Amino acid sequence: MKILFYDAVNYDKESFDKELQNYEGIEITYQEIDISPKTVSLAAGYDAICAFVNSDLSAPVIDRLHEIGISLILLRCAGFNNVDLKKTEEYGMTVLRVPGYSPEAVAELAMTLALSVNRHLHKSYIRVRENNFSLVGLTGINFYQKTAGIVGTGKIGAAMCRICRGFGMRVIAYDMYPNKELDFVEYMSLEDVLKQSDLLSLHCPLTGETRHLINKDTIAMMKDDVVLVNTSRGGLVKTEDLIQGIRSKKFFGVGLDVYEEEGDNVFENREDELLEHSVTARLLSFPNVIVTSHQGFLTREALAAISRTTLQNALDYEQGTIDRVNLVEP
């Protein structure tokens, strides 16, 4: 099987090449550019394409993939909100993903963001480097004995619940399907979670229902001085309303690994550009906000698991033994 791998960076190549040694008959060509209406034709002559979390898999791209005979899309990520599933269904294409490569990798980043923004590490790091040893403005809040609210307790949310319990926090959660293994978690309505949380961490997928889950009305329900963390998908938070909330001093801190405008930024070096009109620039202007560039998945363990499952998905497809858990269905 010949796979064209879009948007490849050095850590992808390293982990896939290492894992490829265990998979005979699979050939990967790495392509640095991402898939788009302009670059989709490069896939002609291949059996499958491999794409990532922000790859453009919209209708025009799927149309063209179908025209050039691609019937398998391998997503090397968990989320699939970037894929036009109506189109893939229409063409009978198979879309496979990596559902749970390392939930702890993402949950640990969520806690890292919460702790960093709470204890102002982004400021103290810079200060000490410049021989400024003042502590003014660096006061944080103990998480111990506070309430952590987790929205979405699937694999990553469950890992976050366990981490928060380890910090001695009371853990409350909202999910339509409570996770029975989390016997220490108190499930309640979303509204109650919003009202009671000192630390609020989002771990539900982006769907029509969850888009802008965090908006001016839900922000108004939150406790003052809440720490909000989003490592799930940018679209869960209505950025304009978040900015209003930050301005009105609702939040003690905000940690975002994902945000609505990230599409053009993620994994790109734009250091010479002036981001004049961007919401990213506005978010970055707040002293109590930390933004990272969708790096929740970026640990050695997660990368190894992603490569393994993606290659296994390719093999299972070829052998007709697809794992239905990995199958993306509309």
Ligand code: NAI
């Ligand atoms: P999962 O499928 O195991 O869990 C999602 C949970 O959310 C399920 O329990 C589901 O019932 C719940 N849910 C669905 N709709 C909900 C709603 N309206 N309100 C509350 N809960 C709802 O998914 P997993 O693996 O835990 O991933 C969660 C999200 O994390 C993914 O959708 C993805 O967007 C994001 N993610 C981010 C990464 C990063 O690098 N920052 C890496 C991997 C995933």
